[in-house]
Amino acid sequence: MSEHHITPLKTYLAVAGTLFFLTAVTVWVSYFDFGSFNIIIAMGVATMKASIVALFFMHLLWDDKKNLTMFVMSLMFLGIFITVTLLDTGFRGGVNSEVEYPINNRATFYDSLPLTDTHGHPVDEHSADQHGEDEDHH
Amino acid sequence: MSHDNSSPKFLQHHFHDVEQQYETAKLGMWAFILTEVLTFGGLFVAYVVYRSWYPEMFVGANLLLDVNKGLLNTIVLITSSLTMVLAVWAIQKKNQKLSLFMLIATFLFAFMFLGIKYLEYSHKFEVGQLPGEYYSYMGPEIAHLNNPHIFFSIYFIMTGLHGLHVAIGMGLIAWLIYATAKGNLNSEYYTPMEMIGIFWHLVDLIWIYLFPLFYLI
Incomplete structure (x- = not known):
């Protein structure tokens, strides 16, 4: 070769x-x-x-340019995929405003999630009390 | 069967000559790359659609990723792409020893990439930045944002599928190391090395998009 x-x-x-x-x-x-x-x-x-x-x-x-052609074709079809999908998801409100943000509500499981600190440990409003209790356990 | 006795032993009987065999392998590889682009393409569409629905949430959630680790992985993967291409270059230049060295370097960089990815993943498991219903992180910087679990669903699926490609690539490169060390690949016949190289550059190419999409913007 x-x-x-x-x-x-x-x-x-x-x-x-x-x-x-x-x-x-x-x-x-x-x-x-x-x-x-x-x-x-x-x-x-x-x-x-x-x-x-x-x-x-x-x-x-x-x-050989046939390989480049194939690669560019795959990107063109990806472009069509993205464009046509966005034509649906981006303009839903234009037809019926009620379905503009069909999924924009907060997922229900967030209602039961406690606030956490940056390490992912739960904190609540009485964080000072919580801290005291933690020390008792040690 | 029509080949005369002078044809090389790596030429299979259903090909006319070495050149045709090489071009056919390459065309097949690019057909595979096309399916790979479309596989990842579906996930890129998911990213684009959800980002258009939750622009503030995506901007907020990407700040939870570690830019330094992402940048380090980008550098590791570009370097591994360079060593991969140099492995092919060395074998074209009849330097099997250098080619072997470059393949081993590529393998080690791939291992490093997965190691850094493991550190990132384990941190996310620890703090609860997980996909879908497993999400539990409500830190002060993100508690006001709407549905950040969607960002992490897309993050884990896209980087996970990419990581799987890195792992498969490592297996293929390990086989190349074996074949080169044994002398099965040489300057006359290195097609598998070039094809696996194309696969490896695709893995790099996809990461080139994943890095800014998840870590930077």
């Missing part, structure tokens, strides 16, 4: 370097609040990284 394209080592190292750089960018950017652009920026950077992985690491750039 000597006729196969052998990518130079430099290319692979440059690709990995770019991926690390874009990872740093996406984490750094996440500390700023751009409102609804947060998602667009994060997905844009992720798509740049994914394209680099597919083209260079997965060799699609040098492959």
Whole structure:
């Protein structure tokens, strides 16, 4: 199989370097609040990284183009899947306002959940008393 | 059967020549990748739909995940992708020893990824940030949010299925280590290594989306 394209080592190292750089960018950017652009920026950077992985690491750039076509087709169908589903779930209120948020009520099991601290241990309003009782047990 | 005596022993009789066998394997691999994209695609649709229904809850709940561990896992997985591609590069360059070394490195990075994931999961089990009805975490930063158990249902299913892919990938890479050490794979015939490499890069590619979706935004 000597006729196969052998990518130079430099290319692979440059690709990995770019991926690390874009990872740093996406984490750094996440500390700023751009409102609804947060998602667009994060997905844009992720798509740049994914394209680099597919083209260079997965060799699609040098492959027979039928493989790239298949991969892009799968993404196109995923796009259709997302779009058509959102056309339903995003516009339910337009037909009948009662079904706009069919599942937006809080699940009933939350009614019986006690408030917890950041370690997941239950706390209640008399947290001072609770603390005293805890000490008695020890 | 039509092959003459000079054809290599790895060429199976139903293929015309080595090149056709290689291209067929690759096309089959990409057909598999297509089904993988659609499998994960269903879960991405679930994420998008629930995020559109509960925008504030998703923004609040992702703050409960540890960005540092997610970032570390991203770096580990990108590095493992690089070592995987270098394993294929080395065997193309007839350097089986380097290829073996890179495969072992890839295996260890995959193990590291699952180790970090285990630390994350065990913390979530401890504090009750669990899917569906098993959810019990009502900490001050999240008690006012609506239905955070949905975020953790999607988080555990997506990262769990991804983790399963990492584990399967480790098994495949272990087999590659064995086959390369035995000399069954060489610069003439390395198709399995390249195909498993494509699978491994897909695992990396999916994590590239999971990381910002769950940890950053």
